Amino acid sequence: MEILIxxxxxxVVCLLGMPVAYALGIASIAAALYTDIPxxxxxxxxxxxxxxxxxxxxxxxxxxxxxxxxxxMATRLVNLAKVFVGAIRGGLALVNIVASTxxxxxxxxxxxxxxxxxxxxxxxxxxxxxxxxxxxxxxISGSLQPLLVPxxxxxxxxxxxxxxxxxxxxxxxxxxxPALMLGASLVTLGLYVAKRDDFxxxxxxxxxxxxxxxxxxxxxxTTVGIILGGITSGxxxxxxxxxxxxxxxxxxxxxxxxxxxxxxxxxxxxxxxxTVGMVMIMIGFSISFGYMMAILRIPxxxxxxxxxxxxxxxxFLLWINILLLLLGTFMDLAPMLLICTPIFLPxxxxxxxxxxxFGIIIILNLGIGLLTPPVGPTMVVGCAIGKVSMxxxxxTILIFYVPMVVVLLLVTYIPELSLWLPRTLGY
Numbered sequence: 001m002e003i004l005i006x007x008x009x010x011x012v013v014c015l016l017g018m019p020v021a022y023a024l025g026i027a028s029i030a031a032a033l034y035t036d037i038p039x040x041x042x043x044x045x046x047x048x049x050x051x052x053x054x055x056x057x058x059x060x061x062x063x064x065x066x067x068x069x070x071x072x073m074a075t076r077l078v079n080l081a082k083v084f085v086g087a088i089r090g091g092l093a094l095v096n097i098v099a100s101t102x103x104x105x106x107x108x109x110x111x112x113x114x115x116x117x118x119x120x121x122x123x124x125x126x127x128x129x130x131x132x133x134x135x136x137x138x139x140i141s142g143s144l145q146p147l148l149v150p151x152x153x154x155x156x157x158x159x160x161x162x163x164x165x166x167x168x169x170x171x172x173x174x175x176x177x178p179a180l181m182l183g184a185s186l187v188t189l190g191l192y193v194a195k196r197d198d199f200x201x202x203x204x205x206x207x208x209x210x211x212x213x214x215x216x217x218x219x220x221x222t223t224v225g226i227i228l229g230g231i232t233s234g235x236x237x238x239x240x241x242x243x244x245x246x247x248x249x250x251x252x253x254x255x256x257x258x259x260x261x262x263x264x265x266x267x268x269x270x271x272x273x274x275t276v277g278m279v280m281i282m283i284g285f286s287i288s289f290g291y292m293m294a295i296l297r298i299p300x301x302x303x304x305x306x307x308x309x310x311x312x313x314x315x316f317l318l319w320i321n322i323l324l325l326l327l328g329t330f331m332d333l334a335p336m337l338l339i340c341t342p343i344f345l346p347x348x349x350x351x352x353x354x355x356x357x358f359g360i361i362i363i364l365n366l367g368i369g370l371l372t373p374p375v376g377p378t379m380v381v382g383c384a385i386g387k388v389s390m391x392x393x394x395x396t397i398l399i400f401y402v403p404m405v406v407v408l409l410l411v412t413y414i415p416e417l418s419l420w421l422p423r424t425l426g427y
Contacts, residue, residue, distance in 0.1 A: 009027040020331065020332065041291075045291045046284040049284040049285075052160065053239065054160065055283070056243075057153070057168065059272070062276055063269075064223065064246045069112055071220075071252070071259045072259035074099070074103055076257075077220070078099045079213045081098040081099040086205060088201065089198075090195070092128055096142055097141075100143055101179070105223075105228075109147075112146070114143040114378050114385070118381070118382055122135045122136060122385050129200050132386055132388055133396045136382045136385070140382035140393075140397075141371065141404070143382075145179045148179035149172075157334055158337050159171060160338075161342060162359075166356060171359050176421055182403070182404065185404075185406060186400070222252075223249055279334060293342060302344065302346070303347045313351040317351075321412060324340070324361075324362060325369065327366075328365060333369065336369075337366065344358070356418065357419055364407070364408050364411060
C-alpha cells in the first residue's frame with residue numbers, strides 16, 4: 001500500500017497538471033505520513049539534496065550557455081560550419097548538424113541548442129528551398145548531441161541521482177564518442193536525403209572570408225577548450241571549469257563580440273535564475289522521493305523483478321531501452337533521471353554493468369524522448385521556430401529515429417564506446 005501511495009500519488013498529481021517537482025514532493029510527504037515517518041526527515045533530505053557543492057556546476061554551465069546563446073555565438077558557429085560543409089549538396093542540412101555539435105559544447109542543452117541554432121538555420125534552409133518540415137527535423141535531431149558532451153548539466157544531475165558515486169568528469173568524457181557517432185550518422189542521413197531529393201548545393205566560401213570567420217569564432221570556441229581542457233588536465237574540477245567558462249563567456253560577449261549590452265543582463269540573469277530554480281527544486285524533492293523509495297525497498301524489488309524476468313545482461317539492457325524510450329515520451333529528461341537512476345542503479349551490479357556506461361544509455365534514451373510526442377519539449381521549440389504543427393513533424397521525423405536508435409544500440413551493446421575515453425584519461 002505504501003508503494004501505491006508513493007508511485008500512484010506521484011502519477012495522479014502529475015496527471016492533474018502539477019509540475020513534476022511539486023508532484024515528487026507531495027508524493028513523498030503523503031508516503032511519509034502514511035508510514036509514520038517524521039516529516040522533518042523528509043525535509044532534511046530536501047535541504048541536503050540542494051546543498052551539495054557539485055550542484056554549483058549546474059548554474060555555472062547554464063549561465064555560460066545562456067550568455068553564449070544570446071551573445072551571437074550560434075550565428076558564428078553556423079558560419080564556421082558553412083566553411084567546412086556548406087558547399088556540399090544539402091550543405092545547409094550538414095551545416096545545421098555540425099553547428100549543433102559545436103554549439104552543444106557551449107550550451108549543454110537540447111532545448112537551448114534548438115532555440116539558438118534553429119533560429120538561425122531553419123529560416124535559412126526554408127529560404128534556400130529546403131522543405132520546412134525537413135529543416136525542423138534536422139534541427140531537433142541534431143540537438144540531441146548537446147546532451148552527450150560537456151557541459152551537459154544532465155550528466156551532473158545523473159551523478160547526483162547516483163548519490164555522487166559516478167564522477168561528473170567521467171560522464172563528460174564518456175559521452176564524447178557517442179555524440180560524435182550520432183553527429184556522423186545524422187550527417188550520413190542528411191547526405192542520403194539530399195541526394196535522393198536533389199537538394200540545392202551551397203556556395204563555397206572564399207579563403208579570405210573563411211579565415212575571418214574562423215578568427216571571429218575562435219573566441220567562443222575557446223570556451224570549449226576551457227571546459228574540456230581544464231577537466232581532462234586536472235586543472236579544474238567540473239564545477240570550477242563552469243565558473244571559469246562563465247567569466248570567459250561574459251568577457252567575450254560583452255567586450256569582444258559586443259552583441260549584448262549591460263541593459264540585457266538583468267533579463268538574461270532572470271531567465272537563468274528561473275531555470276536553475278526549477279532544476280534545484282526538482283533535485284531537492286527528487287532526493288526525498290528517492291529516500292522514500294529506499295525505505296520502501298523499491299530498488300530491491302526492482303532488482304528482484306529484473307533478475308526474475310531475465311538473468312541475461314543483454315536482454316536486461318534491451319528491456320531497459322524499451323522502457324526508457326516509452327517513459328521518455330511522457331516526461332522530461334531531468335525528472336526521469338532523478339526518478340529512474342536510484343531504481344536501476346542497484347540492478348547494475350547484478351548484471352556487471354558500469355554505472356558510467358549506463359549513464360550514457362539512460363541519457364541517450366531519454367534524450368530521444370525529448371523529440372517524441374506527446375511531450376517532446378525540444379520538438380515543441382523546433383515547431384514554434386519552423387511554424388509547423390507537432391502532428392506534421394511527428395509524421396515526417398520517423399526516418400531520423402533510425403540513426404538515433406542505431407547509435408543507441410551500438411552504445412548499449414559495445415560498452416567501450418562510452419568507457420574507453422574516461423578509462424584512458426584515468427577516470
